[in-house]
Amino acid sequence: MYGKRTDMTVHSELPYNAEPPRGALAGTTLTPVDAFYCRNHGPVPEADGSDWRLRVGGLVTTPLTLSPAELAARFEVCSETATLQCAGNRRAGLVAVRDIPGEAPWGPTATATAVWTGVRLADVLAAVGVVEGASDVEFVGTDVSDAADPPQEFGGSVPLRKARMPEVLLAWAMNGEPLTPVHGAPLRVVVPGYIGARSVKWVDRIEVRDRPSANFFQASTYRLLPPDAPVTGTPGEGVELGLVAVNADFLLPDDGSSHPAGPVTVAGYAFAGGDRTVVRVDVSADGGATWSQADLGEQASTWAWRHWSATVELPRGETEVLARAWDSSAALQPERPEHVWNPKGYVNNSWARLRLHGA
Numbered sequence: 001m002y003g004k005r006t007d008m009t010v011h012s013e014l015p016y017n018a019e020p021p022r023g024a025l026a027g028t029t030l031t032p033v034d035a036f037y038c039r040n041h042g043p044v045p046e047a048d049g050s051d052w053r054l055r056v057g058g059l060v061t062t063p064l065t066l067s068p069a070e071l072a073a074r075f076e077v078c079s080e081t082a083t084l085q086c087a088g089n090r091r092a093g094l095v096a097v098r099d100i101p102g103e104a105p106w107g108p109t110a111t112a113t114a115v116w117t118g119v120r121l122a123d124v125l126a127a128v129g130v131v132e133g134a135s136d137v138e139f140v141g142t143d144v145s146d147a148a149d150p151p152q153e154f155g156g157s158v159p160l161r162k163a164r165m166p167e168v169l170l171a172w173a174m175n176g177e178p179l180t181p182v183h184g185a186p187l188r189v190v191v192p193g194y195i196g197a198r199s200v201k202w203v204d205r206i207e208v209r210d211r212p213s214a215n216f217f218q219a220s221t222y223r224l225l226p227p228d229a230p231v232t233g234t235p236g237e238g239v240e241l242g243l244v245a246v247n248a249d250f251l252l253p254d255d256g257s258s259h260p261a262g263p264v265t266v267a268g269y270a271f272a273g274g275d276r277t278v279v280r281v282d283v284s285a286d287g288g289a290t291w292s293q294a295d296l297g298e299q300a301s302t303w304a305w306r307h308w309s310a311t312v313e314l315p316r317g318e319t320e321v322l323a324r325a326w327d328s329s330a331a332l333q334p335e336r337p338e339h340v341w342n343p344k345g346y347v348n349n350s351w352a353r354l355r356l357h358g359a
C-alpha cells in the first residue's frame with residue numbers, strides 16, 4: 001500500500017498508519033522511502049500538483065499565492081537531512097504499563113530520516129513581510145480529519161523564531177525523489193527537531209499569527225497531560241508538545257531472538273531533538289550495573305538521528321539488554337516507562353530494552 005514494504009505493521013488502513021520492522025531502519029542514516037513510517041489523521045488527498053496553490057497570509061504586509069513551480073523559481077532551492085519522529089513513537093511501551101484507549105500502540109519505528117529538498121520557509125516569510133506583533137506561524141493541510149472535533153483540516157503552528165530558522169523547509173522532494181502522495185505531495189512542511197505533527201503534509205495555507213494555532217491537532221491533542229488527569233479534549237489542557245526529547249531504541253537484532261551465548265552485536269538509533277545532538281549511547285547487559293559505550297555512527301546533520309552499535313556478552317538464558325542516549329545538553333533518557341506514562345501516550349523516551357535469549 002502507498003508504495004510501502006509488504007512487512008509494515010499497519011496500525012490502521014484508513015487513515016493509513018504504518019511503521020516498518022526494526023531491521024528496515026538499521027544500517028543507513030537515510031531511510032528508504034518504502035520503509036519510512038506513515039502517520040495520517042485523515043484520508044490521503046488526491047492532489048494534482050498542477051493546480052496546487054500555497055496561500056501565505058495573516059499578519060503579513062504582502063500576502064502571496066504561489067504554485068510549487070513559482071516557489072522553486074522565486075526562492076533558493078536547498079536540502080536538509082532531518083529525522084521525523086512521531087510524538088506517539090514507542091507508545092507500546094507505555095500501553096504495557098497501563099492501557100491507553102483510542103491510541104495506536106506504535107512501536108519504536110515511528111521515526112525515520114530523509115534528505116528533504118525545497119525552499120526555506122524563512123525566505124517566503126521575508127517575501128510576504130511579517131508585521132510587528134506576530135509570534136507564530138500556522139500550517140494547514142488539505143486533508144480533513146474526522147478524528148478532530150469538529151472535523152477539520154490537519155494543522156499546527158511553530159513559534160515565528162523557529163519558522164525563521166534556515167532548517168525549516170517547504171519541501172517537494174524526499175531522498176531526491178518527488179514526494180509520494182502519502183508523504184504530502186505536492187508540498188509539505190519539514191520542521192526539524194520538532195514533533196512530526198508540525199511537519200504538515202499537503203500544506204496549502206500558511207498563516208502568520210499572534211498566538212499558537214487553534215487547530216484541533218495543536219490545541220486539543222499532541223499535548224502532555226499529568227498521569228492522573230482525565231482526557232477531556234478541552235483546548236489548552238496540559239502542555240503543548242514541540243521540541244523532541246532525547247530518545248533511542250534498538251533496531252537489531254529482533255526482540256526476543258535467540259543467539260549463542262557470547263558476544264552479540266546490538267544496534268539502534270538515537271535522536272536528540274530540538275537543536276541538540278546525540279553525544280553518547282550507553283549499553284548494559286546486566287540490568288544497568290555496568291555500562292559500556294556504543295560506537296556512534298555519523299551525525300549527518302544537527303537535525304538527524306545517529307545510529308549506534310555495540311557488542312555485549314550474552315549469558316545463557318534470558319537477558320534484557322538496555323540502551324540509553326545522552327544529548328548535547330547532558331540530558332539522559334528517563335529509566336522506566338512508568339516514569340513518563342501519560343494519558344495520551346506521548347514521548348515514551350524511557351531507556352530502550354531488548355530481550356535476548358542466550359543458548
Ligand SMILES: Nc1nc2c(c(=O)[nH]1)N[C@H]1C(S)=C(S)[C@@H](COP(=O)(O)O)O[C@H]1N2
Nearest residue numbers: 037038039040041086141154196197200201
Ligand atoms: N496534513 C497532515 N500532515 C501531517 C499529518 C496528517 O495527518 N495530516 N500527520 C503528522 C504527524 S502526527 C506526523 S508524525 C508526520 C508523519 O509524516 P509521514 O507520514 O510523512 O511519515 O506527519 C505530520 N503531518
Ligand SMILES: [Mo]
Nearest residue numbers: 086087196197
Ligand atoms: Mo505524529
